[in-house]
Amino acid sequence: MGNRTFYPLDFSQLDSQNQYKLLNAMVTPRPIAWLSTQSKDHINNLAPFSFFTIASSHLPILLIAINRKNGELKDSAKNIIETKKALVHIAQVDNLDDVNHSSLSLESDLSEFDVLNLKTFNHKSGLLALDTVPIIMETELYEHIELKDNQQQVQSDLLLLNVLHIDIDTKIFDAQKHYINYDSFHPLARLGGPYYANLGSIIKRIRPK
Template structure:
């Protein structure tokens, strides 16, 4: 086994090893809104479920030169977001939202996404997503490297679920019809391939 001490690596070197090893990762496509009403859309693969009671999701947003990205800043200011699951029908549009834009530009203009009004938050969702979670900020944790803040770990309480009728079946989600896409490393994504079951002891 190769032994590597992460303290001897740069941030980029650690990043490459982590995203190449922790695979596949689910992708959250997050909509937020600035105080000026600009809709921000961005994908994040540092994303997962934290709790089911209450229903809590987590997203880690890396900072750039110590500054929060638009998504994190909007959430910290307005305490709301809509989180979508990326699938094989919207992944191309979702990829376009990863473009680096100024804070007064909306990623929506780079896509063919259509917005839809939310029920419990002011932030609109994206109609082309089979899964939407309307959420409010539950907690925000600053991740530090020494004295420098390098990431915003955001926890969200789910206020409302939206599931496309094609994937919802009596309290369960049909994984084959959802066709969720996961993130690997570099420019690589993955679909769900062979699945199997193992009985728990």
């Protein structure tokens, strides 16, 4: 084990709250999918999720995991499963307060867009889009996978989303080279607990052949 001292932790013996807390704190920084969805009753929903990454590029698939609450689907997951579509916004650091506030728990018949009085526009997908973010990805549900515990109770919903269309702010995008300009793009990242982060120092390395 070398010279480093490790604390031996049997993860299977921890309760779900401490498992969540530790994983959240250690697997960082995480990008945030700021999801805009709509219910079958046309209630618009907005919520941030940081169990989020790219699952595939040649087949452009995003992966989002949404933990259930008391065994029940969260509104975002339910809406995506039922309507098959979502907008994934990529928030910047200056969106931090709105991202954080949009994580509040509301009744299903209320919309975060209305409660928070956010600037929006009607996206061609039929969903509400935020007018304050540099990247908006239009997606459709590719696959829904239920993650079950040893008692076969569903604990989380794994959503694979196929990217259909992307809108990118011209201030951060080089259309000729298809590059994102990190001098102008300042994405928000999630840490554990109440903590967020920005990119900080950017280090360049050419990949070996």
